[in-house]
Amino acid sequence: MPRARGTRYTAIALAFATAVALSACGARTDEESSGSAAEIDTSGDTIKVGLLNSLSGTMAISEVTVRDALLLAIDEINAAGGVLGKQIEPISEDGASDWPTFAEKSEKLIQQDHVAAVFGCWTSASRKAVLPVFEQNGSLLFYPVQYEGLEQSPNIFYTGATTNQQIIPALDYLREEGVESLYLVGSDYVFPRTANRVINAYAEEYGIEIVGEDYAPLGSTEFSTIANKVEASGADAVFNTLNGDSNVSFFREYEASGLTAESMPVMSVSIAEEEVRGIGAETLEGQLTSWNYYQTTEGEANDRFVAAYQERYGADKPTSDPMEAAYTSVHLWAAMVEAAGSFEVEDVRAAADGITFDAPEGEVTVDGETQHLYKTSRIGRIGADGLITEVWSSEGPIRPDPFLREYDWAEGLAEAAAAENE
C-alpha cells in the first residue's frame, strides 16, 4: 500500500516540522529582546572595514569608482600609520545592483567579518535595504552619495549632500537667473520623485510655474515623446533627475528637437564628471550641474587628491562628487575613531560632532545631531573638455537640514517623516 504509506510519511514530516518550529519561539514584538549586537574584531594588528559597492549590474559603472576612491583613502591612512596604531584591512563585497543582495552582504560583513564600519551603497533603495541591518546590529554605515533627504538613522553617516545642499541651491541659482517656468524630467524611482516633490513645493512658494513633470523607467532609452513635450512646453529651463544611460538618449533627443543650453538650459543633479565622459562632452557642453565638488575645484587638498587618484588609476580618469565624498568618509571615520580612542560604534558616534577634515571640496564638518556634513554647494557648467567649472558657490558650507525644518514652504512635506524619525 505505497500510497497510504506516503500519506503517513507526509503527516509525520509535517507534525515533526510543526513541533520543532513551535519549540523554538522567542521574544514577542512587545518584549525587549537583546538582538544580535555585532561585535567588532579588534584582536589583530589590523582593523577590518567593509566596502559595499555594486561591482556588477547597472550601477557598477558608477559604484566601482567609489570603491576605488575608498581604497585610495584607506591606503593613505595606512601609509600614515593606520588608525589607533592598526592598519585598515578592507573587505570588498559586491552589492550587484540588487537591493536584497546589499542587505545580505552587509549582514555578512557585520556578522562574519566583524568589521568596524561599512562604506558604500549608492542608490537610496540599497540604503533603505541595509538600514534595518545596521540598526539591528548596532553597526555603522558611511553613505557617500547625495540623496533625497528625509532620513536620519543613528547608524548611518551621510557624507553626500542632502536636499538643502544641492537641490535648493540649484533652484535658488535658476531663480536668480530669471527662470520662471520649469519642466521636470526624472527616472522613475525614489530620488527623482521625492526631489520633484521638494521642487514643486519650492515652485509654489516662489511663483515658478511647473509646466510638466515626466518620469521614465530606470534604464529607459525612449525619449522622443518626452523631448517633444519639453520642446513644446516653452519652459525657461529643465530640471533633470534622470540617472545613468537614460541621460544619453534624453540629451540626444533634446538636441534633435532643436533645444540648446542657451534656449532652454538643463540643470542636472545626477551627472558628474564620470557620467559626462559616458554621455559625451559635446552633447552636454554648456549645461548646468549642481554638486559640492568638481574635479576643477580649487585648493591644495583637491590637487593632491586628483594627482593621487590619477597616478593610481590612470591619468585620464576623472574624479567626481560621490568619489570625493567616499574618500572623505574614510578620513572622517579615521578622525572620529582617533578622537574617540575606540572603534566601538557608540564611542565613535559620541566623538563625531565637530570633527573636521580638509577635504578636496574644502573643509567639511560633521554635524553630530543629523550625522550629515556641512558642505559647500556649487553650480557648475559642463565644458567641451568634459570637465565642469564652477559658476556659482554658496557662501561657505551649508548646515545640513535633511528634514527641511528651516524652510517654511516645506512644512507639509517633511513633517510626517520627521515625526516618524523621532
Add this chain to the structure above:
Amino acid sequence: MTAYLLKRRTTLAGYALAAPLLFAVAPAAMSDFRLEQLARYLCFAIVAVGISLAWGRGGMLVLGQGLFFGLGGYAMAMHMKLADAGAGNLPDFMLLYGSTDELPWWWEPFRSPAVALAAVVLLPMALAAAIGYAVFRRRVRGAYFAILSQALAAAFAILLIGQQATTGGTNGLTNFGGFFGFSLHDPVNRRMVYFIIAGTLLALMLLTRQLFLSRYGELLVAVRDSEERVRFLGYDPALVKLGAYTLSAGMAGLAGALFVPAVGIISPALVGIVPSIQFVIGAAIGGRASVAGAVLGAVAVAWAQTTLSEEFPAGWTYFQGGLFVVVVAFLPGGLASLWHLATRRRRSRAGETGRVVAAA
C-alpha cells in the same frame, strides 16, 4: 513494478535523509547568518518545486514566476508593515513618500492576519487561474506563453515602481519589526522562520511528488508530450494545464511570503524579468522534471552565487554564466540527468554481460 517500488523507496530514503539534515544538522552546524541565507535559498527552492510541476511535467515555460512571488511577498509585507505601525497608523514609508493622509482602501484588508495569510496563496492562484483560463483556452503555448508570462512580471514590476506613495516604489517594503507578534530582532524567532520555511518546502515537495504519481500527473505529462492526442481522448488539456499553472503560482506566492520575514525586504527587484529568469535557471540546472533536481538546482545556484560573489566580488558573474552555458550545452536535462546517465551506463554494462552469458 519492482523497479517502481525501488524508486519509491530511494525517494523516501532521500526525504528521510533531507529532513534531519534541514531540521537538526543545518541549525546546529551553521551560524545564524548562514542559516538565514539557507532560509533564503529554500524560498527559491519552493518556487522551483512549482516550476518543476508547471514546466518540467506540464511543459509550460513559466518565465514570469516573479509576478506570483511578488504578489505573495507584498501581501505578507503589507500585513507586517501594518502590524508594525499599530492600529490606526500609517506604515513609515507612506509618511515619507506618500501624499495621502489615510490608508489606501486596498491596504485595509491586510490588517487582518487571516486575510493576509489567505491572500498570500489565493491572490497568486486566482490571478494565475484567470490568466491561465484566458490563455490556455485560446491554445496559446510554447514561446508565446513564455513571452506573455514574462511580460506580465515586467508589467507588475513597473506598476509597483510607479506607485511609490502606496507601494514604496523601487525601495520596496523593508524594515520589519515583527512577524505575527514575534520580534524579528530575536535570533530565536528568525530560526523559527527558517524552520517554517524548511517544513513548508518538504511538505510541498511531498505533495508535488504525490501529484506526479497520481493519474493527474500522468495526464499532465501526456498533455506536455502531445496535447492534441489528449484532446482526442476526450480530456480538456486547458483544464489540466490550468491546474498545474495555478498550483505553481500558489507555491511561488507562498515562497514570496516566507521570503519577507526571512530576508527582511520585498522590492520590484525581486519581481521583474531578471529574478523570474533566475528562478527558471535554478530549476533548469538542477533538472526540471524531478522535484528533487529542481530543488537542489535552485539551492545550488543561489549558494554558488553567494559563495562565488564573496570569493571573487569582481568577476563572479562570469562563473555563473559559464555554469549555465555548460549545463545547457552538455546536460540539457540538468544536473539530475548525471544520476540517470550513471545508472543507465551501469545498467547497459550489466546488460552487456548478460548478453555475453546468453551467447555462451
